[in-house]
Amino acid sequence: MASEREVRRQQRSAVRRAWLYSLLLTLPSLVFTGVYLYQKEIALAPALLLIGCLLLYLAVVAAALIEGLIRPLQTLSNVVSSLREGDYSFRARGAGPQDAFSELAAEVNLLADLLQKQRVRSLEATALLARILEVMHAPLFAFDRENLLQLVNNAGVKLLGLTHARSFGHTARELGLEDLLAAPDQSIHSFAVKSTRWLLRKAAFRQDGVPHTLLLLADVSLPLQEEEQIAWKRLIRVLGHELSNSLAPIKSIAGSLLARVNAMQGEDTTLHDFRRGLGVVESRADALHRFVQSYRLLAQLPPPHFKPVALGLLLERVVLLEQRLAVELAAGPPVVLDADPDQLEQMFINLLANAVDASLANGAQPVRASWWVDDAALVVTIEDRGLGIANTENLFVPFYTTKPAGSGVGLALAQQIARAHGGEISLVNREDGDGARATIRLPLGLPAGS
DSSP states (O other): HHHHHHHHHHHHHHHHHHHHHHHOOOOOOOHHHHHHHHHSOOHHHHHEEEEEEEHHHHHHHHHIIIIIIIIIHHHHHHHHHHHHOOOOOOOOOOOSSHHHHHHHHHHHHHHHHHHHHHHHHHHHHHHHHHHHHHOSSEEEEEEETTEEEEEHHHHHHHHHHHOOHHHTBHHHHTOOOHHHHHHHHTTEEOOOSSSSSSEEEEEEEEEETEEEEEEEEEOOHHHHHOOOOOHHHHHHHHHHHHHHHHHHHHHHHHHHHHHHHHHHOOOOHHHHHHHHHHHHHHHHHHHHHHHHHHHHHHHHOOOOOOEEEHHHHHHHHHHHHOOOOOOEEEEESSSSSEOOHHHHHHHHHHHHHHHHHHHHHSSSOOOOEEEETTTEEEEEEEEEEOOOSSSTTTTTTTTOOSSTTTOHHHHHHHHHHHHTTTOOEEEEEEEESSSSSEEEEEESSSOTTT
C-alpha cells in the first residue's frame, strides 16, 4: 500500500510539472497582454479574449504534453511493476520504431516475453525435478544451517518411517541423521536396516542465500556383496589349489609310512605310537581335503539354467529328503517360476538342514515351511524352534560357522544361489519365542540379465 501511494504521489508530481512547464511557456504572452492592458494600449474586451485564448491554449498544450509524455511513462511503469510482482500478462501499447517512447515500450515488451519464457522453463524444470525426486529410489535429504530438514523425497520418507508432514521442520538429531550429517563424503554406513549398506554423498548448495547441505544415500549392499563374493572366490581358489597340492602328498606319505610301520617288528608301545600319529596325520589330511573341496564347490558354482519349476513339488521332495525330524509343509498357492531346479533344490536342502540342526539342538522342536506370493514375488519361509541366532551379521560369510563340525558353506551357498536367481535370503530370530526364521524372496519372472 505504501508503494502504491508513492507511485500515485509521483504521478501527481509529474502532472503538476507538466502544467507548470506549460504555464511557463505561456507566461510571456500573459505578461505582455497584462502590460498592454495596463497601458491602455488595448481595449478590455480584446484583452480578455486574448487572455481566454491563451488559457485555452495552455490547457490544450498541457493536456497534449501529459498525454504524450506522462501517460506512456505511467503505462510503462505499470508494466514494469507487474513484471516485478511476477505477472507477465501485461504489455505496453504503441510499441514500435516510431519514437523513443515506442522503442522503450517495445524493449519492455520483449523483456516481459523473455521473463515469461524463463518462468515457464523454471516451472517445467521444477516440476521435472520434483518428479525425479518422487520416483528415484535413493533417499535424499536437504538440511539448512540449523540442521532442520527442508527437503525429502519419497524414498527418504520411507526410510525414516514417517510421513512428509511429520518429517519437515525436525532436526537431524530427532530424525536419527546426525551421524550422517557429520560423516565425510563417500563413506559407507548402515542406517535403519542394518543389513543394508549405504554410500553417503554430500553436497552444499544455497537457497535464498542460505547455505544448505544435501545428503544422498545410495544402496551399495548388492555391489559390495558381489565384490565380497568375487574376493572370497579368488581366495578360495588360491587356498584350495595350494592346500590340495600339499594335502595329497601328505596323505599319501602318511598312508605309505603307516603300511610300513604295520610290517615292522619292534616294541609294541613304539609301534602303537607311530600308528596312532600317522593315522591322525592321514585322517586330518583327508578331512582338510574334503573341507577344501566343499569350499571349491562354493567358488565354482555355475550360472543357473532357467526352466519352469513347480515350487510345491520341489519343496515336497526336499521335505521328504530330511529324515532326522518331521517337517511341516504348509501348502501355498500353485506357483511355477523360472529357475534352475537343481540349484534351487540345493538351496532349500541347505536351509532346511540348518533349521533341523537348530531344532535338534533345542529338544527336537518342530520345523515348519510355507510359501505365498507377495508383490509379484515368491516368499518362502522356513521356521525352526532352535536357540536362535547369536550373530546375524556374519551368517552368510564363507568360513563362518557356529556348529562344531560345520564348514560355513551351507548358508553362503544358499545365498549365492538366491542372488543368482535375482532373490535374497534373510535369517532373523523369531518374535514369538525361541528359534529363527529364514525368508527367501524370489522373483516370479526371469531375473534381469538371465
